[in-house]
Amino acid sequence: MKKDYLKMMRDGLELNSGDQIKMIFRLxxxxxxxxxxxxxxQYIDASMVGRLGAGDSASIGLxxxxxxxxxxxxSAASTGFSVLIAKRIGAKDFKGARSLVNTxxxxxxxxxxxxxxxxxxxxxxxxxxxxxDESICSGASxxxxxFSCSIPVFQLNIxxxxxxxxxxxxxxxxxxxxxxxxxxxxxxxxxxFPSSTHVLFGLRFKVYGAGLGLFGSALGTALAExxxxxxxxxxxxAKSKELRLRKNEKTPFSFSEVRRALKxxxxxxxxxxITCSAYIAFTRIVSPLGTIALAANSFSITxxxxxxxxxxxxxxxxxxxxGQSIGAKRNSLSIRLGRLATLTGVGLMSFGGxxxxxxxxxxxxxxxxxxxxxxxxxxxxRIEAFAEPLYAASIVATGVFRGAGDTIVPTCxxxxxxxxxxxxxxxxxxxxxxxxGVWTAMCVELCIRGSLFIILxxxxxxxxxxxxxxxxxxxxxx
Numbered sequence: 001m002k003k004d005y006l007k008m009m010r011d012g013l014e015l016n017s018g019d020q021i022k023m024i025f026r027l028x029x030x031x032x033x034x035x036x037x038x039x040x041x042q043y044i045d046a047s048m049v050g051r052l053g054a055g056d057s058a059s060i061g062l063x064x065x066x067x068x069x070x071x072x073x074x075s076a077a078s079t080g081f082s083v084l085i086a087k088r089i090g091a092k093d094f095k096g097a098r099s100l101v102n103t104x105x106x107x108x109x110x111x112x113x114x115x116x117x118x119x120x121x122x123x124x125x126x127x128x129x130x131x132x133d134e135s136i137c138s139g140a141s142x143x144x145x146x147f148s149c150s151i152p153v154f155q156l157n158i159x160x161x162x163x164x165x166x167x168x169x170x171x172x173x174x175x176x177x178x179x180x181x182x183x184x185x186x187x188x189x190x191x192x193f194p195s196s197t198h199v200l201f202g203l204r205f206k207v208y209g210a211g212l213g214l215f216g217s218a219l220g221t222a223l224a225e226x227x228x229x230x231x232x233x234x235x236x237x238a239k240s241k242e243l244r245l246r247k248n249e250k251t252p253f254s255f256s257e258v259r260r261a262l263k264x265x266x267x268x269x270x271x272x273x274i275t276c277s278a279y280i281a282f283t284r285i286v287s288p289l290g291t292i293a294l295a296a297n298s299f300s301i302t303x304x305x306x307x308x309x310x311x312x313x314x315x316x317x318x319x320x321x322x323g324q325s326i327g328a329k330r331n332s333l334s335i336r337l338g339r340l341a342t343l344t345g346v347g348l349m350s351f352g353g354x355x356x357x358x359x360x361x362x363x364x365x366x367x368x369x370x371x372x373x374x375x376x377x378x379x380x381x382r383i384e385a386f387a388e389p390l391y392a393a394s395i396v397a398t399g400v401f402r403g404a405g406d407t408i409v410p411t412c413x414x415x416x417x418x419x420x421x422x423x424x425x426x427x428x429x430x431x432x433x434x435x436x437g438v439w440t441a442m443c444v445e446l447c448i449r450g451s452l453f454i455i456l457x458x459x460x461x462x463x464x465x466x467x468x469x470x471x472x473x474x475x476x477x478x
Contacts (some may be wrong), residue, residue, distance in 0.1 A: 001332070001422065003019070003020065003022075003437065004053060004234055005019055005023035005026070006168040006320075006321075006324055007022070009023075009090075009325055009333065010090055010092060010324065010327075010328045010343060011088070012260045012328070012330070015097055017077045017302045018338055020333075020340055021248065021340065021344075021423065023321065023337075024314065024318075024321065024337070024340060024341050024344055025296070025344075026315035026322060027168070027170050027320060028170075028310075028313050028314045028316075028317040028344075029170075029313070029316055029318045030170040030171045030173075030174030030175070030313075030407040031088035031165070031170050031173075031174055031313035031314075032176065032309060032310050032312075032313030032314070033172035033174055033313075034177035034178060034179075034309075034313070035177075035309035035310075035312050035313045035428070036172065036306065036309050037178040038225050039180045039454075040278050042043075048188055048192050048193075048217065049192070049214065049217055049379045050242070051359070054056060054164030055135055055136050055139070055291065056136075056139055058132075058133075058136050058138070058291050058294045058295045058298070059127075059132075059136040059137075059139035059140040059143060059214060059300075060143060060214070060217075060281065060282075060298065060449070061134045061141075061294050061295060062130055062136060062137075062287070062294065062300060062302070063127060063129055063140045063143065063144045063300025064278035064279075064283075065130075065145065065280045065282065065283045066130070066142070066276075066280060067147055068276050068279055068360065069272065069273065069277065069279070069280070070119060070147075070148075070151060071114060071154065071390065072239045072269075072271075072273075072275065072276050073115060073272055074112060074151065074154055074155045074159075075124060075158055075268070075270055076098070076110055076142045076160055076265050076268035076269035077107070077108045077111050077112070077155065077159070077235075077265055077269070078104065078158050078162045078163075078265075078273075079162070079264060079265055079402060079407070080260070080261030080262060080263070080264035080265030080268070080324075081100055081103070081107075081108070081146055081162075081163065081257075081261045081265075081312040082159075082162040082163055082165070082166045082319070083098050083100075083166070083255065083261075083402060083403065084101050084105075084166070084260060084261055084264070084369055084405075085097045085104075085163055085166045085321065085323075086166035086167075086319065086320055086324050086327065087240055087324070087326060087327035087405070088100065088327065088328020088405065088418045089166070089167055089168070089327065090323060090324035090325060090326060090328040091322055091327040091328065091329075091418030092302050094242050095251070096244060097243060097247065098242075098243055098244075098245070098246070098249070098251050098255075099251040099252070099254060099257070100257055100261075101163055101236065101237075101243050101251070102251045102252075102253065102364055103158060103251075103253050103254050103258060103261075104159060104163065104261065105156070106253060107158070107258055107261070108154060108159045109155065109156060109157050111155070112151050112152040112154070112156070112190075113152055113186065114436050115151050115155075115298045116149065116152055118150060118209060119144070119147075120145060120147035120149065121445055123145040123148055123443040124141050125147075126140070126141065126142040126144055127141055130280065130283060130284065130287065131283075131284050131287045131288070132287065132402050133287075133291065134312075136291075137439030139213070139214045141307050142214055142215050142218075142219045143214045143215070143217065144220060146203030146215060146218035146219055147218050147222070148216050149222070150218075150222035150225060150226075152278070153225050153226050153229050154225055156229050156232075156233065157228065157229040157232060158227055159177070159228070159310060160232040160233050160235075160236045161177075161232055162163060162414075163236055163243060163425050164232070164235065164236055164240060164243070164425070165316060165320055166320050166323060166324075167240060167242045167243055168242075168318075168320060168324070169240065170316075170317060170320070171242075172232075172235055173232065174195065176228045176231055176378060177228075179228060180204075180225060180227070180228040182227070183223070183227055184221050184224035184284075184305075185225035186260060187219070187221075187223050188217055188219075188220035188221070189209070190208070190210060190216075190217065190220070191209070191210045191212050191215075191216030191217070191219055191220045192209070192210075192211075192212060192213060192220070193211060193216075194210075194211030194218040195208045195209050195211070196210050203448060204307065207264075210226075218335070219238040221428070225263075230316060232268055234415050236299025236307050238471055245377060252329050253441050259405070262455055264402075264405050265407075266407075266409045267407035267408050267410075267411045268402070268410075268411070269323075270413050271407070271410050271411040271415075273416050274414050274415045274418060274419065275418055277418055278414075278418035278422060278423055279346055281423050282393045282422070282423065282426060282438070283297075283325075285351055285423075285426050285427050285430050286297070286430075286438060289430065289434055289435055289438075292370075292372050292373055293376065293377065293434060293435045294366070295370070295375040296364075296372075296373045296375050296376040296380070296435060297380075297435060297438075298371060299364055299367045299368055299377050299411070300364065300377045300384075300439070301397060302367065303356075303360075303364055303367065303381055304356065304357075304381060304384055306363070306394060306450055307349060307352035307353060307355070307356045307385075307388055308349060308352070308388065308391060308392070310345065310348040310349055310352065310392075311345045311349050311391070311392040311395035313349070313367065313400070314341055314344055314345040314348070314395075314396050315341075315345065315395045315398060315399030315400075316399060317341070317394045318337075318338070318341040318342075318396055318398045318399035318400045319336055319368045319400075320403065320405055320425075321341070321401035321403065322338060322399075322400050322403030322404055323403040323404070323405075324338060325445050326403070326405075326465070326471065326474075327335060329471070331465050331466060331468070332334055334404075334465050335461070335462050335465050335469075338397075338400040338457060338461060339457065339458075340399050341396055341399070342392075342393055342396045342400065342457060344396075345391050345392040345393070345395060345396035346389050346390075346396075348392070349388045349391065349392035349395075350389040350392070352388055353385040353386070353387075353389065354385070355389030356381055356382075356384070356385045357385035358380050358383075358390070360379075360381040360382050361374065361377040362375075363378075363381065364377035364378050364381065376435055376436075379437035380435055380438075382438060383436065383440055383443050384439055384442065384443055386443055387442070387446035387447050387450075388452070390444040390446060390447045390449070390450025390451060390452070390454075391396040391446045391447075391449075391450055393450035393451075393453050393454050394413075394446070394449045394450040394452075394453045397453035397454070397456075397457045398410045400457065401457075401461065403407065404461065404464070404465070405470060406460075406461070406464065406470065408458055409453075409460065412467050413452050413453060414449070415457075417445050417446075417448055417449040418445065419450055421444065422439075422441055422442060422444075422445035425441035425444060427441065427443035428441075429441050465466025
């Protein structure tokens, strides 16, 4: 039988170095595969839209930073509850964890409805505010409107997946993420393109399509999310060993738990606002460079994301591991696991950076047939390859700090690095070096950000663990 490393940790059993590495990889691999499948989905989506023309690609690129902002706020709303649930499970307070599930689902659902109404209201004006060319504003508005309507579904998706993950089950959310990617591709293939006739092995056959273009792309993604969200909610509430509803067990809505969750979530929300507003400002810097530069920027971001997905997978697993280890009051183990997870992420993303440097033309070539976009995208990807090791440190260390409930650190570092380094440097270099200068600024900023995270992981995180500052009042039932 496979060892249950999280249970061993909760029970106070010894975990040697091999066990710690195995635990990190066992929890990380499903998350990494899910992240990679998600990026492959984005590759295919971008490739499909890219076949519609540079204008449609630029429409999505224009409002991409705004969709990231909304996604970040939804993620922040769920993070507070996920961290508290992980700590409750680490302390073997399973009933308290189930109470947090009900409270968290209700709170995040209400929050997402408010966010959806607000986003729908600004959808006609957002592309103009972002400085988009008149030729792409209409398509961008339609895409953003459909995205806005699907926000409550997206919120419940990431909330339920996060709760299942923090219980230690990374496989179910990971598998469902892959299924969602497959559904998204299928829905998009039908909804984006019109009906067409193809020939295969001498046989002619007709593929039916709705021909909805950008509207179809947004709708296909929303439908895929809806299908998977329903399955996630069913598993969370009916099948999860630790978190499923129990007959006759009372788990009332708790305002005190909401306050605790908000203390964790609000800095995350501030971090997302800081980061994504910087992305919006970044888009404003890129927009005047022309449609080719805007499309190349969008495609390059999609291409690069394939390299940093291992970091996000390990970061996600780290939040679960650190949250449960702190809940179990395994202080020295928490410190070792935080450092080991970060080092693992750096190693994997360094290898990914090497691959990206040499394979950049092929990565962009999959996304667009336009030779100008391919050339420019390849050049900026090779610039970014040098930032991958330290970018990994920032990604995984963020997961470590969030697992501890310390969301102040990522917020402060992002405020400093994004607004005092990336944006001013990008604005300065854009005038003389175009998109290449903008991505050079990004590379410099990511290296500085990663260095700061490493320093604080070795100092602040270690000190606060040893002083018991991360316990947050968690008490074991045993």
